[in-house]
Amino acid sequence: MKKVLLVDDELEILEILETLILSEVDCEITKCNSGNKAIQELQEANQYDIILSDYNMPDGNGADLFEYNVTNMNLPFIFISGGYLEDYKDVKNFYDHNELNFFINKPVDFELLINQLEKVFSNDKSSGAFIRDEKTDLKKYSQIRFSFLKNYDISNYEVYMKLSDNNFVKVKNIGDESFEDLERYEKKVEDKYYLKQEDMNLFLQDALKEHIYNVSRAPANISEIEILGSSLEIMHDSLKALGMTELQMSLAVKTVESCIKTINSDKTLKNIFKSFLKSKGYFVSHSITSCFLSYLLAKELEIDNETTMAKLCMASLMHDLTLADSELCKIYDLSTNEFIDLKNDQKKVIETHAFECSEMCSKLDIIAGDVVTMIKDHHEWPNGGGFPRGVDSNSLFALSQLFITVLHLSDHLFKNGHGADSILSFKARMRIIGIDEERTPKIYRALNNIFDKASS
Numbered sequence: 171m172k173k174v175l176l177v178d179d180e181l182e183i184l185e186i187l188e189t190l191i192l193s194e195v196d197c198e199i200t201k202c203n204s205g206n207k208a209i210q211e212l213q214e215a216n217q218y219d220i221i222l223s224d225y226n227m228p229d230g231n232g233a234d235l236f237e238y239n240v241t242n243m244n245l246p247f248i249f250i251s252g253g254y255l256e257d258y259k260d261v262k263n264f265y266d267h268n269e270l271n272f273f274i275n276k277p278v279d280f281e282l283l284i285n286q287l288e289k290v291f292s293n294d295k296s297s298g299a300f301i302r303d304e305k306t307d308l309k310k311y312s313q314i315r316f317s318f319l320k321n322y323d324i325s326n327y328e329v330y331m332k333l334s335d336n337n338f339v340k341v342k343n344i345g346d347e348s349f350e351d352l353e354r355y356e357k358k359v360e361d362k363y364y365l366k367q368e369d370m371n372l373f374l375q376d377a378l379k380e381h382i383y384n385v386s387r388a389p390a391n392i393s394e395i396e397i398l399g400s401s402l403e404i405m406h407d408s409l410k411a412l413g414m415t416e417l418q419m420s421l422a423v424k425t426v427e428s429c430i431k432t433i434n435s436d437k438t439l440k441n442i443f444k445s446f447l448k449s450k451g452y453f454v455s456h457s458i459t460s461c462f463l464s465y466l467l468a469k470e471l472e473i474d475n476e477t478t479m480a481k482l483c484m485a486s487l488m489h490d491l492t493l494a495d496s497e498l499c500k501i502y503d504l505s506t507n508e509f510i511d512l513k514n515d516q517k518k519v520i521e522t523h524a525f526e527c528s529e530m531c532s533k534l535d536i537i538a539g540d541v542v543t544m545i546k547d548h549h550e551w552p553n554g555g556g557f558p559r560g561v562d563s564n565s566l567f568a569l570s571q572l573f574i575t576v577l578h579l580s581d582h583l584f585k586n587g588h589g590a591d592s593i594l595s596f597k598a599r600m601r602i603i604g605i606d607e608e609r610t611p612k613i614y615r616a617l618n619n620i621f622d623k624a625s626s
C-alpha cells in the first residue's frame with residue numbers, strides 16, 4: 171500500500187486532509203505536526219512514497235523538510251500552503267528536483283490534490299490505490315442540516331461533505347454510528363454536509379416519524395420550545411424534498427397542539443422572549459415568535475379561544491413554508507434595497523410566495539379557510555402598501571389584520587431586540603404600514619395596551 175507522510179502544525183487541517191485523502195485513495199497516512207518531526211520520521215522509516223507538507227511551521231518549516239528530502243530520498247513533494255512559492259526564498263529550485271513536485275494553495279482545491287496524488291501513484295497501477303471511480307454517478311446530493319445529523323438516527327446513511335460544486339467526498343460510512351468526526355469538522359466546513367438525494371428522502375421520512383413521536387412526548391433534556399423549532403426545520407426541509415405529505419400534515423397539527431399547550435402552560439410568556447430561538451435562524455424564530463405574539467394580541471382583543479388560537483398558530487407555522495430559501499422570508503418591504511438588490515428569480519419567489527403557500531394549504535382538508543386567507547394576505551399592509559395584491563384594511567378580514575401585525579412585530583423584535591427603544595421604533599413602523607386609529611382601531615388600541623403594560 172502507498173505511504174503518505176502528511177505534515178502540518180494545525181491538527182485540524184491534518185485530520186481533515188487525512189479524511190479527505192482516505193475517502194478517495196487507498197493509502198496509509200502518517201501525520202507529523204512539524205518539519206523536524208517529519209525529518210525524524212523519514213530517518214527512522216524511510217518507506218514513504220510522497221510527502222505532503224505545509225510551509226509555515228514552528229520547529230522545522232517546510233523548507234527544512236524539503237531540503238532534507240532533496241539531499242536524501244528525493245521523494246515527490248507537495249507543498250500545501252497559504253502563501254506563494256516565490257516568497258519562500260529558502261526553497262531552492264523546487265520544481266527541478268523531482269518532476270512530480272507540486273505546489274497547492276490553501277484553501278485546498280481537493281480535486282487538484284487528488285489528481286496530483288493520482289499522477290504520483292500512477293507509476294504503479296497494480297497498487298489499486300484509487301477507489302474513486304464513480305465520480306460522475308455522484309450527481310445528486312441534498313444538503314442536510316448539521317442539527318439533523320446530531321438529532322436523528324443517521325447510522326444507515328452515508329454522509330458527504332461538499333468541497334466544490336462537482337466535488338463531494340464521503341465523510342461517514344453506512345453503519346458508522348459516530349458523528350464525532352463530523353462534529354470536529356463542523357467548525358471548518360459549516361453547512362457543507364450532504365446526503366445522496368434518494369437517501370435524503372428516506373432519511374426525512376424516518377426523521378419526520380421520529381419527530382412526530384418526540385413532539386407528543388418531549389424528551390426530558392429538550393425544551394418544548396426547542397422541539398417546536400425543530401418541527402419547523404424538519405417541516406421546511408422535508409417539504410422541499412418530499413412535497414406535502416400526510417406525515418407533514420400530522421406534524422403540523424401536532425406542532426400547533428404543542429404550541430397551544432406551551433402557551434397555556436406559561437400565560438405570562440416571560441420565557442418566550444428569552445428563548446426566541448434566534449440561534450435557529452430567522453425562519454424558525456419569526457414563525458414561533460408569531461405564535462406567541464398572536465396569543466398576546468388575541469388575548470387583549472378577547473378572542474383567545476382555542477379555535478382562533480389554533481388558526482393563528484397554524485398560519486404562523488405555515489405562512490412561509492414554501493420559501494425554499496428561508497433567508498428570503500426576512501423581506502417585508504419591496505421598496506428597500508434589500509429587495510431591489512436581489513436577482514430577478516428571487517424577487518419573483520418573494521412576490522409569489524404568499525399565493526403559492528395559500529394555494530398549497532387550500533388543498534389540505536385540515537387547514538381551515540381562515541388560515542388559507544391569512545397566509546394569502548400575510549404581506550398586505552392595512553394602508554394598501556403591501557403585496558401581492560396591494561389591498562387595504564377594507565378588504566382584509568380581521569384575523570388577517572391581526573396576523574399581519576403580529577408578523578411585523580415578530581420581525582421587528584427579531585431585528586431590533588425587545589427593549590423600550592425597539593417598541594418605540596415599532597410604533598413608527600405601525601404608521602408606515604397603516605396600523606392606526608383610523609384603519610385598524612381595535613388592533614391599534616390593543617397593541618398600545620400591550621406596550622403600556624410592558625413598559626409599566
Ligand SMILES: [Fe+2]
Nearest residue numbers: 489490499548
Ligand atoms: Fe412571507
Ligand SMILES: [Fe+2]
Nearest residue numbers: 489490499577
Ligand atoms: Fe414570514
